[in-house]
Amino acid sequence: MNLFRWMLLTALLGFNIEASFAELNIEITKGVESATPLAIVPFGSDSSPVNVSGVVNADLERSGYFKMMDEQSMVNQPSAASAINFKEWQGLGQNYMVIGQVVSAGPGQYNVQFQLFDVYKSSQILGYKMASSGADLRKTAHYISDLIFEKLTGKKGVFGGRIAYVTTNAQRVHQVQVADADGYNPQTVAASIEPLMSPAWSPDGKKIAYVSFERKTAAIYIQTLSSGERVKVAEFPGINGAPAWSPDGSRLALTLSKDGSPDIYVLDLSSRALTKLSKSMAIDTEPNWSPDGSSVVFTSNRGGNPQIYIVSSHGGQEKRLTFSGNYNASASFSSDGRNLVMVQGNGNNYRIAVMDMASHSVNVLTSGPSDESPSFAPNGAMILYAAKKGRVGFLSAVSLDGKMTQNLVLNNGEVREPSWAP
Amino acid sequence: MKLNKTLLAFAICAVFLTACTDDEKDASLTDGSQNASSGINDASTNGLGNGSGINGAGFSGGDYASTLGPEFNDPNNPLSKRTVYFMLDSSEVMPDFIPVINAHAQYLVANPNQRITLEGNTDERGAPEYNIALGEQRAKSVASMMKVQGVSDSQLNVVSYGEEKPAVMGNDESAWEKNRRTEIVYLPK
Numbered sequence: 001m002n003l004f005r006w007m008l009l010t011a012l013l014g015f016n017i018e019a020s021f022a023e024l025n026i027e028i029t030k031g032v033e034s035a036t037p038l039a040i041v042p043f044g045s046d047s048s049p050v051n052v053s054g055v056v057n058a059d060l061e062r063s064g065y066f067k068m069m070d071e072q073s074m075v076n077q078p079s080a081a082s083a084i085n086f087k088e089w090q091g092l093g094q095n096y097m098v099i100g101q102v103v104s105a106g107p108g109q110y111n112v113q114f115q116l117f118d119v120y121k122s123s124q125i126l127g128y129k130m131a132s133s134g135a136d137l138r139k140t141a142h143y144i145s146d147l148i149f150e151k152l153t154g155k156k157g158v159f160g161g162r163i164a165y166v167t168t169n170a171q172r173v174h175q176v177q178v179a180d181a182d183g184y185n186p187q188t189v190a191a192s193i194e195p196l197m198s199p200a201w202s203p204d205g206k207k208i209a210y211v212s213f214e215r216k217t218a219a220i221y222i223q224t225l226s227s228g229e230r231v232k233v234a235e236f237p238g239i240n241g242a243p244a245w246s247p248d249g250s251r252l253a254l255t256l257s258k259d260g261s262p263d264i265y266v267l268d269l270s271s272r273a274l275t276k277l278s279k280s281m282a283i284d285t286e287p288n289w290s291p292d293g294s295s296v297v298f299t300s301n302r303g304g305n306p307q308i309y310i311v312s313s314h315g316g317q318e319k320r321l322t323f324s325g326n327y328n329a330s331a332s333f334s335s336d337g338r339n340l341v342m343v344q345g346n347g348n349n350y351r352i353a354v355m356d357m358a359s360h361s362v363n364v365l366t367s368g369p370s371d372e373s374p375s376f377a378p379n380g381a382m383i384l385y386a387a388k389k390g391r392v393g394f395l396s397a398v399s400l401d402g403k404m405t406q407n408l409v410l411n412n413g414e415v416r417e418p419s420w421a422p
Numbered sequence: 423m424k425l426n427k428t429l430l431a432f433a434i435c436a437v438f439l440t441a442c443t444d445d446e447k448d449a450s451l452t453d454g455s456q457n458a459s460s461g462i463n464d465a466s467t468n469g470l471g472n473g474s475g476i477n478g479a480g481f482s483g484g485d486y487a488s489t490l491g492p493e494f495n496d497p498n499n500p501l502s503k504r505t506v507y508f509m510l511d512s513s514e515v516m517p518d519f520i521p522v523i524n525a526h527a528q529y530l531v532a533n534p535n536q537r538i539t540l541e542g543n544t545d546e547r548g549a550p551e552y553n554i555a556l557g558e559q560r561a562k563s564v565a566s567m568m569k570v571q572g573v574s575d576s577q578l579n580v581v582s583y584g585e586e587k588p589a590v591m592g593n594d595e596s597a598w599e600k601n602r603r604t605e606i607v608y609l610p611k
Contacts, residue, residue, distance in 0.1 A: 197551070213583065239558055329548060
């Protein structure tokens with residue numbers, strides 16, 4: 001048995017190494033027509049192990065807000081401000097341009113600098129110089145993308161962020177993984193031949209709650225990413241599902257069916273006290289908190305089909321929010337609380353829709369047919385969701401106005417239930 | 423890359439092998455390997471699945487029922503049918519399956535030490551957690567019909583896998599209708 005156990009662990013290790021190289025590829029399917037022309041001139045570099053300007057270019061292109069200039073069309077590739085001939089770049093139709101350098105600063109250390117120019121005003125509008133270890137150069141590049149994006153759009157960038165999701169390969173091995181927002185650097189949080197579901201980031205981004213069926217019954221675990229340590233927080237008879245952190249990180253909303261039908265509960269993570277929030281005889285599930293923590297939205301079929309309801313996080317009267325369509329589910333708020341994203345189903349077509357919380361008007365953003373598990377990026381400008389093309393599951397992001405879509409494609413198997421780190 | 427694929431295949435075989443050869447003591451393996459977990463900053467072994475993976479219990483349904491007697495393998499006997507199918511978004515048992523449920527209920531009443539798990543499942547469409555709830559309703563519909571006939575609560579175990587364990591891969595109605603189901607899984611005594 002001991003030998004056998006050792007063989008299993010060895011085998012699992014091999015499998016994890018494989019998994020950690022399974023990267024997500026990105027393709028842009030729909031861009032903004034009025035995208036702003038922007039040139040990222042390849043950075044001057046003596047020995048950078050990472051193509052920093054290439055990462056910045058890919059980030060900003062993926063955002064859909066910019067029309068990136070082709071490297072081959074650049075007549076010159078200046079890396080110092082004094083070498084820029086702005087007239088030439090005006091002639092090439094560029095509104096903005098970025099130049100930079102990555103210079104070695106001792107073993108494994110680099111100084112990275114960049115400058116953003118308004119080509120027509122011939123003036124610098126942003127400039128930074130920063131130190132970075134070789135290992136952090138991708139992170140530094142994403143940070144530069146965030147700075148440029150915010151300067152030019154007024155919205156916070158999310159390129160430096162991380163995402164969590166669940167993969168399932170052809171052998172039905174399930175993994176909870178986290179990766180950079182561009183799909184690089186995927187890391188396995190948990191793996192199981194039984195289903196893993198519903199990864200949810202703690203508000204500080206340090207922990208992930210998820211559902212595991214590893215003991216052939218549902219349980220909710222909270223795992224600390226840095227150490228891999230985990231704690232089981234719910235394993236009641238029946239459903240233990242849909243964990244959602246309160247904005248202050250002290251409580252977890254979840255679905256339990258221990259008393260019969262699935263209901264929404266709030267679990268105090270320090271006292272372990274459990275409070276029942278919804279009490280219908282029907283299905284109540286998929287709780288998510290409003291950003292101020294005052295209320296919880298959830299899905300219920302008490303009216304005959306799944307619709308979105310809202311209730312105070314201290315309990316009380318439950319109010320129905322959605323009235324159009326016969327399938328509304330998986331609702332969650334934008335971080336400013338102004339918008340609620342959800343899945344809207346119509347026969348065989350499941351699409352991502354957004355409700356304006358002030359007017360309650362609903363705008364459908366995607367075309368389906370199998371779009372699910374939407375969540376807002378921290379900047380509120382993008383919505384991440386899971387989609388399917390034939391048998392291939394992948395992640396997609398759509399802008400809040402529905403005008404821009406980008407896909408994250410897993411090379412091998414399915415990828416579902418994405419969420420952006422806070 | 424090829425080597426890794428070989429290892430992966432080996433991992434799957436090894437896991438499958440435990441499912442075949444080991445009894446229910448695998449839980450210790452889960453706990454043991456959890457100690458080997460390491461942080462997410464550790465490149466190669468991050469989390470190492472935290473042991474959650476290798477619970478040999480995997481591959482559900484290991485066909486224990488077929489060892490219980492010839493009636494479980496006779497295609498003319500309703501006991502040979504151990505899957506109850508459902509309509510879209512419904513947990514109502516269709517009339518076709520009532521004889522199947524009744525036959526299993528009668529067997530369980532006659533064999534009060536026999537336990538089963540009712541595994542509720544859905545097709546892939548819609549919200550994963552909502553589907554967990556729908557799958558549980560499908561399993562509970564079967565359970566309540568059995569209880570009416572005298573099957574004891576202690577004989578019935580209910581679990582819902584929602585859309586997570588499709589019987590058939592595919593994204594058309596022919597696959598979906600095979601995935602909207604409750605499986606009647608006999609447990610070793």
